[in-house]
Amino acid sequence: MKQSSLFPKTRKEAPKDAESINHKLLVRAGFMDQLMAGSWTLLPMGWKVVTKINQIIREEMNAIGAQEMLMPLLHPKEIWNETGRWDKANDIMYKLSDPRQKEYALSFTHEEIVMDLLRKNITSYKDLPVSVYHFSTKFRNELRAKSGILRGREFMMKDLYSAHTTEENLMEYYEKVKDAYSKIFRRLGFNFKVTKASGGVFTDKFTHEFQVLSDAGEDTIYWRDGDPEAINEEVLKGDKKDYKSSKAIEVGNIFPLGTWYAERMRAYFTDEDGKKKPIWFGSYGIGPTRVMGTWVEVSHDNKGIIWNKEISPFQVHLIGLSGKGEDIYEKLKNAGIDVLFDDRDVPAGQKFNDADLIGIPVRLVVSDKTGDLSAQAGEIEYKERTSDKTELLDFEEVIKKIK
Numbered sequence: 278m279k280q281s282s283l284f285p286k287t288r289k290e291a292p293k294d295a296e297s298i299n300h301k302l303l304v305r306a307g308f309m310d311q312l313m314a315g316s317w318t319l320l321p322m323g324w325k326v327v328t329k330i331n332q333i334i335r336e337e338m339n340a341i342g343a344q345e346m347l348m349p350l351l352h353p354k355e356i357w358n359e360t361g362r363w364d365k366a367n368d369i370m371y372k373l374s375d376p377r378q379k380e381y382a383l384s385f386t387h388e389e390i391v392m393d394l395l396r397k398n399i400t401s402y403k404d405l406p407v408s409v410y411h412f413s414t415k416f417r418n419e420l421r422a423k424s425g426i427l428r429g430r431e432f433m434m435k436d437l438y439s440a441h442t443t444e445e446n447l448m449e450y451y452e453k454v455k456d457a458y459s460k461i462f463r464r465l466g467f468n469f470k471v472t473k474a475s476g477g478v479f480t481d482k483f484t485h486e487f488q489v490l491s492d493a494g495e496d497t498i499y500w501r502d503g504d505p506e507a508i509n510e511e512v513l514k515g516d517k518k519d520y521k522s523s524k525a526i527e528v529g530n531i532f533p534l535g536t537w538y539a540e541r542m543r544a545y546f547t548d549e550d551g552k553k554k555p556i557w558f559g560s561y562g563i564g565p566t567r568v569m570g571t572w573v574e575v576s577h578d579n580k581g582i583i584w585n586k587e588i589s590p591f592q593v594h595l596i597g598l599s600g601k602g603e604d605i606y607e608k609l610k611n612a613g614i615d616v617l618f619d620d621r622d623v624p625a626g627q628k629f630n631d632a633d634l635i636g637i638p639v640r641l642v643v644s645d646k647t648g649d650l651s652a653q654a655g656e657i658e659y660k661e662r663t664s665d666k667t668e669l670l671d672f673e674e675v676i677k678k679i680k
């Protein structure tokens with residue numbers, strides 16, 4: 278991709294109303310744009326990052342046998358009345374009506390929709406277990422939408438739902454999902470803790486949150502060294518002074534929901550003895566757009582964002598000075614490298630500042646001084662975003678380092 282045609286351009290100033298780091302940096306660097314409070318466009322580079330996050334999540338979901346699909350966002354009022362959540366979730370649910378006064382909800386979650394699918398399609402214990410997921414938009418009327426893309430009124434979620442014949446089978450799968458989530462957040466490169474949290478109104482069990490340690494977080498979590506799980510302040514009993522603690526950002530949450538939904542929505546299966554029983558159910562969510570914002574909160578410096586190679590929008594930022602670089606750009610593309618090539622006619626200082634702001638892990642510079650492809654070895658300046666050290670390398674050495 279040539280930077281001269283990349284949409285949009287970077288900005289010198291953060292928006293005046295921006296309070297959080299992810300808001301300031303992701304807008305300045307051209308990853309996202311705010312339409313109104315809590316409502317964001319993912320611009321081309323932001324969408325590339327979220328697509329990479331989604332792919333990591335997708336791989337780990339498929340690895341535990343979950344099947345991807347896509348559910349609608351416009352829901353009839355009737356289905357939400359079956360569980361009583363049309364009224365109970367009144368504060369966060371966006372409701373609307375059409376010209377004939379038929380009422381709808383914009384999806385804030387999908388338990389009821391999956392339960393409807395199950396009762397239409399599951400009859401016997403032989404049809405279970407089932408696990409399905411999708412990536413889609415969620416709408417929630419969040420009162421405080423001030424933390425940039427960490428808290429949207431419209432945001433992306435990967436939500437997985439699983440259905441089982443017994444509590445034991447549900448909890449076995451729940452542990453598998455917990456492991457899969459840990460793998461996802463490890464692959465993404467986060468310093469996080471699996472954290473016991475409240476189960477809401479639907480279960481006497483704990484739920485588990487995946488909490489990234491960060492001062493920008495709204496939650497406070499506690500742990501002791503050696504404990505496998507941390508504890509959210511909301512469920513901590515006993516003396517806090519025995520624990521370490523940190524602010525943290527919740528990036529994922531998993532819920533063992535039992536038979537609460539199946540009982541209310543009449544989703545039954547017939548067991549081996551011919552008895553009708555309610556389906557055991559769990560739901561599991563990760564917010565990829567919040568994940569992007571969280572990465573920026575924990576990985577930046579005073580110059581800009583610092584991506585890792587897993588989710589960086591490009592593998593390499595190639596800066597051409599004095600009209601150089603076109604040939605290296607072509608060679609990198611031919612080698613299968615996803616490269617952003619700064620071919621613009623602007624001062625070198627501006628190019629370097631933009632490279633630091635955008636935060637791609639590897640920066641290459643080709644100029645009069647570094648020579649061009651026809652010159653001998655050592656013609657490309659190589660620098661990593663996390664280091665001040667530069668080296669002169671030839672093309673093959675650069676490729677080796679990147680791959």
Ligand SMILES: Nc1ncnc2c1ncn2[C@@H]1O[C@H](COP(=O)(O)OP(=O)(O)O)[C@@H](O)[C@H]1O
Binds near residue numbers: 417428529564
């Ligand atoms: N308003 C939001 N904006 C962005 N992401 C969100 C938002 N609310 C929830 N998420 C993401 O979806 C995941 C599952 O959400 P959930 O636990 O149902 O919401 P909550 O914790 O607000 O009750 C969260 O861990 C987070 O990653």
Ligand SMILES: [Mg+2]
Binds near residue numbers: 486
């Ligand atoms: Mg939660």
